[in-house]
Amino acid sequence: MLILHKNNNINGLMEADAIIIGAGACGLMCAVQAGFLGKKVIVLEKGSQPGAKILISGGGRCNYTNLFASDEQFISQNKHFLKSSFTQWTVEDTINFFETYGITGKEKTLGQLFPDGKNARDVVQVFTDLCRDMEQEIRCDANVTDITTIDGGYEVSYEKNGKLKQLKAPKLVIATGGLPIPKMGATDFALRFARKQGLNIVETAPALVPLTITGKDEAWYAQLSGNAVFCKVSNEEISFEENLLFTHWGLSGPSVLQISSYWRPGESINIDLLPNQNITSLIEQERNSNGKTLLSTLFNRYYTRKFTDAMTKFLPVEKPVAALTKAEMELIHDTIHLFKVKPAGDKGYDKAEVMRGGIDTNELSSKTLECKKLPGVYFGGECVDVTGWLGGYNFQWAWASGFVIAQHI
Structure with a gap:
């Protein structure tokens, strides 16, 4: 249903500091960065594996950032919105992060960085290994069906293996991506959720298509x-x-x-x-x-x-x-x-790299990416009205937004 409603009668301890919906680039980075800060998160992924879109990016090679990334290469109704995120998490931060875990960038053309001698699967493995080591849970094949406000936070209901389950946490992160490549599991989850909460949506369309x-x-x-x-x-x-x-x-x-x-x-x-x-x-x-x-x-x-x-x-x-x-x-x-x-x-979305438009940036704090109307709810990555050029720019936004959210959940 995805209708956010309040229930004051739900008791029980919170099971994590935050629930992250979506194990794509933003959600995975958020989980790892939260772990570095000693915060416990649980990631719910509708698909059968984390990082599905990362795995097919760049023909399986993953152009994971761009040396020249700045707010100038992005389309948004508020082009200045991501300046704060890009100040908090820079291209150099992305390069250093991956180098720390064995992935060195090699420039192909126009600032595009690809893993030298490695591929997209190695990029995903960096996150899954770190999540495992820090005991951050990634639950795949988890289809979120309902989100409820409770005293002190949120309860998320999801189906897994034919059973309905619930999780409680004080913070909620929506990082479910956009509409491109439905066969990879892309859905309009974030947009449906946002609309039902009365948030403004900038008109969406296929981009890089x-x-x-x-x-x-x-x-x-x-x-x-x-x-x-x-x-x-x-x-x-x-x-x-x-x-x-x-x-x-x-x-x-x-x-x-x-x-x-x-x-x-x-x-x-x-x-x-x-x-x-x-x-x-x-x-x-x-x-x-x-x-x-x-x-x-x-x-x-x-x-x-x-x-x-x-x-x-x-x-x-x-x-x-x-x-x-x-x-x-x-x-x-x-x-x-x-x-x-x-x-x-x-x-169309079957062949598009990304989605243009999305959740209006005016609905979010540029410093924290928290929703102004929904305290404790954060949006990051492709579902937000921030669309980059071809060549690693959209990954840089995903990593940066994931980092920023992790600092505040």
């Missing part, structure tokens, strides 16, 4: 399926320079995933297919050295042959560069540097 193309151009994108192009993808708000991947249903790759968090249905995005160079200048240079060179030959220096062949739909690629007219040169420039796409939609 591939974009789809339909209509007359669909076959052209399908023709290029599997081809990647380094490009600059932008809208009126922001731009990203990374690889773009053509698929049989549309566009993916890091640049598209990044811009998807800023894209809204009905809007177009702009693609510069040759950033940091000018195609007009390259053609002029080729004209001066060998005007007989075909435009396709020039293109093949920068793109795959398959991509060049596909551009025949738009450009005279089999024409010598010396024979190109002024109008054709303008068309080539606009096609390469001002390629406009109007996506039909996105691939």
Whole structure:
């Protein structure tokens, strides 16, 4: 039911300092940090194992933070909200924490840190080993059904192995994540709970998600399926320079995933297919050295042959560069540097990395992440209206929010 109601007739000792619902990145970090402070917590996880989303992140390699993480790489109605958390738990803190337990970071690109010689399973094991050593309980296959206020705290009812059980604690942590990847056990638990308590929810949507193309151009994108192009993808708000991947249903790759968090249905995005160079200048240079060179030959220096062949739909690629007219040169420039796409939609939560939106940050204390209307209740991680870029940023928010909550439960 998840309806928070008060029951003054429940007696019995508290079984922990806090109950944490969700054994993802935020919940696990919170449990460990609470243990370091001598606090006893019990973690309830609906899935069959802790850290399920961590395990699949980065193709199983886990991009666990980013060297450049700051509030600038996050989307939120209050962009300043996470400054306090990032001051209390920094990127350096994340790096030092994992190094202490045998995981050294190796930068891949753009500040992305991956475990050097290890993987996502090793990241999860750091937390499960620490929880075991500090006797912090993680109870998997535990489906929370009800939350009740009691004198001095909260009682959480949950089903496990067909039996209904209860736990009591003075503090409650909601760290159940967002809506992406339902097959991994993602649910709307945090959002349903928050709504029933009258908390405001910022509209949610898939983020860091591939974009789809339909209509007359669909076959052209399908023709290029599997081809990647380094490009600059932008809208009126922001731009990203990374690889773009053509698929049989549309566009993916890091640049598209990044811009998807800023894209809204009905809007177009702009693609510069040759950033940091000018195609007009390259053609002029080729004209001066060998005007007989075909435009396709020039293109093949920068793109795959398959991509060049596909551009025949738009450009005279089999024409010598010396024979190109002024109008054709303008068309080539606009096609390469001002390629406009109007996506039909996105691939939804099944393919999204994260959720945009969530519990309004105005409902929470930025210093403690405690809910202003529900004393003793804390929200952290993806369920909050804090959404990071691709590349380890969302993990940094999860670790930081888990740490901050642990200091105050």
